[in-house]
Amino acid sequence: MSLAGPVPVFDPGEIFPDLEELRTRATEGDLPGALERLVAIGRGGASDQVTAWEVLAESDALDGPLTAHLAAHPDDRTARLLACLRRVRAGSDRAAALAAEQDLVRLVAEDRTDATAWFVRLVTAGAAGLGPSETRRRYERLRELAPEHSVAQRLMLRALVPAPGGAWDEVLAHVRLATADAPDGSPDWGLVPLLHLMRWHVESPAGETDYLRQPEVRSKLEEASERFTAAPCTSPYAAVEVHTDFAVATALAGQRGRSMKHFRALGPALAPGAWELAAAHRADLETVRGAAVAEGRRR
Amino acid sequence: MSVTETTVDGIPVFLADRDDGLCSGGLIFRVGWADETLAVRGLTHLVSHLALHQVVVGDPHQNVEIHDRYTHVYAQGSAQQVLNVLNGVCANLQQLPTHRIALESDALRAEEARRTEERRASPLLRYGAQGYGLASFPELGLPGIDADLVQLWADAAFTRENTVAWLAGEVAPGSLKMPLPEGERSTLPVVTSALGRPPMWFRDSTTDTLVVSGVVTPGPAAVVYTMLLGRALDRDLLDGDRISLSASATLEVRDAEAAVVTITADCLLQRRGGALAGAVVDAMARLRWGPLGAAEVTYAARAAAETHRAADATPDAARRRALDRVLGLAPEQPAWGPDDFVGLTPEHVRAVAEELHATALAQLPDLGLDWAGWNQIPMHSPRTVTGTEYPGRGYSDAVLVLGEDGVMVRTPRSRSTVAFDQVAIMQAYEDGGRWLVSTDGFQVQVEPTMYEVDDAAIAAIDAAVDLARVVRLSARRPEDLPRPRDTTPEQDAAASPEQRRAARDRRSWLRRVTGR
Incomplete structure (x- = not known):
């Protein structure tokens, strides 16, 4: 009998009460307060901050309050930047990214030390197809300002993924560099399962899992998983995505016990990326996830 | 060191000291290639070479330079050597050795072939195939220039009123001894415009160099802006992201109302793919909107004033004063001096940054700038022609259309039109080939080997084009005639994207600019 897991919760706002509180405040009458709080979240790290920005930018209910706020306060830098990210997320196409770009040029010109502005530019570089070296330029600028930006590391990895048949050297170098000095519990260890999931996805269009089951891949996944779980994750927000990647990659690699460990840490939470990528193996994954969560309840 | 002024033979002469025992001097004539039409492109250069005959022989310190608005004959050496050159040129201009036209034309064509610096499409796209836009073209008019035209040009342009010496x-x-004829003082070339909605960009993937140019108001603010922009490029492109080996910003005063800022930056091989354009856009944006303190501007202004003062203290100050005078930039005094840099504010500098952005034209080695809100240069003629259609030969999908008011080549992807009343040049080969360039820069090649055209069609084109725009050329060797496309559309489609893009860019720009 297969155990079904709990209904997945993908929305970071539902997973983290502080993010839900921020979203409610922004969309229900106190956008200035939410913007103030948004900046404060950033004190915990630029990478965590963008998770909060993304929660707001994904919300359709933000449009009205944000438009009204900008009409009254056209110079509010945080609101202008949020409007750029909102435009990208609402449109989710090249045209939307292009429209945001022009405002971003100005925002970065006004303050080139604003890590979040560079992060949004990194997002638009990919969405608008601005070219690999421009994407890297933005990434490097961001890394100068926020060396621990794990979300940027993941974005850059995705940008480096070659077309089918292409070389993976750059991606491997990127992951090696990012994990070389990463401490235990660092979200940067999540780049390892992400790399192998991306490579599996590109090189195994039929969905067969042979690639992930190779001994050297399993060994890399195991080592990275050990390092990631050896200490509490330095970013609770980032942990959801990293645990999901590990859970999915190790399950597909046949490392069921390790996968359960990560699903257990997630509880009902999941990040959509890897979960969607492995949609063809959903039933197997649900089984592992269900068993993990059930075991977690028993403990 | 001060510059003094006197008059000899009715011509102003600016004088400066020199303390190294050498002498130098020059004649600056208010005529340059921007005064020509494309059909006589090279005429000023040819006249200058004839004027130098038996005056200067292979000495790098004595030569002539043809610029857009002026021609500069200069010499350095002993007093006698300098006088020999300047007086000799003035004497020759009275009776040019026109029997040497063919020889000198060949020499100039060889000079063109040895050019190492590429001709760029930017001037053509900004100004069209006329005036300042002729910088994009080689000296296409040389084969059609005869003795009458040479002497006519010399008498009209190389006059006392159009000359200043130093x-x-x-x-x-x-x-x-400068017994030049009297004449009318020439006005500066008309500034034409072919640029639609700047800021604009175009791609030339045959080069790794990015060039951005724009027109600003000349003056100390433009000098300081260019200096700060150069520093920003240094910081971002060379020191910071290490995108380029060289990057610079220069300022050239065009006339009393306009100066051209030009950004030039190359791209390291491993940085291809958009970063160069991104970094330049950011550097430009920072001077429009970024933090710019009064102290930073004041410091740069002081440095610029010092440079100005130092330049005033060199023998070259006499040449610069002469140039200002001949261009009408400063009838009595220098256009601006070191003291004019005092009191510059960030707002002055930002105003120049806005001007540059509003008139900018970028040549990019790859990708585009639509993301930054810049518009792509149109690749199709705005005009169409209706009339008799002549299909392309071979696998070509192009159609030549000949109407009463113009000629057009149309493919499923493009359109290039030349209206007969807008012809800048028509090269007419004895073998029947015709190459027409419109003043807006679009061109049409009418080749019997490429299209199913007959003699009557060629005759109709000849009858419709102003003779003053026609350059007649001898028949080409059969192996040099253009051939119909010998690849099928399927083979074209199989080419890599890079090959296709390179081929497209080459067709669009190089052939458009050089005619080759």
Whole structure:
């Protein structure tokens, strides 16, 4: 009998009460307060901050309050930047990214030390197809300002993924560099399962899992998983995505016990990326996830 | 060191000291290639070479330079050597050795072939195939220039009213002999515009160099802006992201109302793919909107004023004063001096940054700038022609259309039109080939080997084009005639994207600019 897991919760706002509180405040009458709080979240790290920005930018209910706020306060830098990210997320196409770009040029010109502005530019570089070296330029600028930006590391990895048949050297170098000095519990260890999931996805269009089951891949996944779980994750927000990647990659690699460990840490939470990528193996994954969560309840 | 002014033979002469025992001097004529039409492109250069005949022989210190608005004959050496050159040129201009036209034309064509610097499409796209836009073209008019035209041009342009001289060192101005004819003072070339909605960009993937140019108001603010922009490029492109090996911003005063800022930056091989354009856009944006303190501007202004003062203290100051005078930039005094840099504010500098952005034209080695809100240069003629259609030969999908008011080549992807009343040049080969360039820069090649055209069609084109725009050329060798496309559309489709893009860019720009 297969155990079904709990209904997945993908929305970071539902997973983290502080993010839900921020979203409610922004969309229900106190956008200035939410913007103030948004900046404060950033004190915990630029990478965590963008998770909060993304929660707001994904919300359709933000449009009205944000438009009204900008009409009254056209110079509010945080609101202008949020409007750029909102435009990208609402449109989710090249045209939307292009429209945001022009405002971003100005925002970065006004303050080139604003890590979040560079992060949004990194997002638009990919969405608008601005070219690999421009994407890297933005990434490097961001890394100068926020060396621990794990979300940027993941974005850059995705940008480096070659077309089918292409070389993976750059991606491997990127992951090696990012994990070389990463401490235990660092979200940067999540780049390892992400790399192998991306490579599996590109090189195994039929969905067969042979690639992930190779001994050297399993060994890399195991080592990275050990390092990631050896200490509490330095970013609770980032942990959801990293645990999901590990859970999915190790399950597909046949490392069921390790996968359960990560699903257990997630509880009902999941990040959509890897979960969607492995949609063809959903039933197997649900089984592992269900068993993990059930075991977690028993403990 | 001060510059003084005197007059010899009715011509102003600016004088400066020189303390190294050498002498130098020059004649600056208010005529340059921007005064020509494309059909006589090279005429000023040819006249200058004829004027130098038996005056200067292979000495790098004595030569002639043809610029857009002026021609500069200069010499350095002993007082006698300098006088020999300047007086000799003036004497030759009275009776040019026109029997040497063919020889000198060949020499100029060889000079063109040896050019190492590429001709760029930017001037053509900004100004069209006329005036300042002729910088994009080689000297296409040379084969059609005859003795009458040469002397006519010399008499009209190389006159007393259009000439200013300068001398530096121990050379007596009274020894100059400049019996130039009287004439009308020439106005500066008309500034034409072919640029639609700047800021604009175009791609030339045959080069790794990015070039951005724009027109600003000349003056100390433009000088300081260019200096700050150069520093920003240094910081971002060379030191910071290490995108380029060289990056610079220059300022050239065009006339009393306009100066051209030009950004030039190359791209390291491993940085291809958009970063160069991104970094330049950011550097430009920072001077429009970024933090710019009064102290930073004041410091740069002081440095610029010092540079200005230092330049004023060199023998070259006489040449610069002469140039200002001949261009009408400063009838009595220098256009601006070191003291004018005092009191510049960030707002002055930002105003220049806005001007540059509003008039900018970028040549990019790859990708585009639509993301930054810049518009792509149109690749199709705005005009169409209706009339008789002549299909392309071979696998070509192009159609030549000949109407009463113009000629057009149309493919499923493009359209290039030349209206007969807008012809900048028509090269007419004895073998029947015709190459027409419109003043807006679009071109049409009418080739019997490429299209199913007959003699009557060629005759109709000849009858419709102004003779003053026609350059007649001898028949080409059969192996040099253009051939119909010998690849099928399927083979074209199989080419890599890079091959296709390179081929497209080459067709669009190089052939458009050079005719090759």
